[in-house]
Amino acid sequence: MSKDDTITSKDGLSKDFPLGEENVNYAKWFTGTSYLAGLGDPQLGTSNVTFEPGCRNWWHIHHKGGQVLICIAGRGWYQEEGKPAQELHPGDVVSIPPEVKHWHGAAKDSWFQHIALSVPAEGASAEWVEPVTDEQYASVEK
Numbered sequence: 001m002s003k004d005d006t007i008t009s010k011d012g013l014s015k016d017f018p019l020g021e022e023n024v025n026y027a028k029w030f031t032g033t034s035y036l037a038g039l040g041d042p043q044l045g046t047s048n049v050t051f052e053p054g055c056r057n058w059w060h061i062h063h064k065g066g067q068v069l070i071c072i073a074g075r076g077w078y079q080e081e082g083k084p085a086q087e088l089h090p091g092d093v094v095s096i097p098p099e100v101k102h103w104h105g106a107a108k109d110s111w112f113q114h115i116a117l118s119v120p121a122e123g124a125s126a127e128w129v130e131p132v133t134d135e136q137y138a139s140v141e142k
């Protein structure tokens with residue numbers, strides 16, 4: 001799928017933010033297909049991330065700098081290790097502190113988009129830990 005496809009109109013996704021290209025650079029840390037569109041200055045680390053239904057990223061940790069998710073379309077999930085998953089809808093904002101193991105992605109029956117903002121910090125990095133298993137994912141959909 002390319003950025004020119006009409007996913008935004010037929011699937012209820014944002015018409016205000018670009019879909020972007022298939023997220024091939026980070027695909028090994030996602031289950032399913034996602035799309036990535038950088039927003040503004042690349043140094044800012046701000047992107048629109050679009051998840052197809054059922055797509056989610058792996059458990060991961062932002063070291064030194066955290067992350068903020070601003071949900072803009074569809075329905076998704078966010079979960080911190082050891083806590084129940086939170087269902088996400090447009091307008092929800094998630095502030096993820098540094099060093100918190102978590103994952104986020106789409107509901108099984110909905111596309112999902114969020115703006116991801118990296119919180120700047122000297123030496124900030126992301127550590128991809130392990131996939132969210134099908135069993136873990138299925139448990140949040142019950």
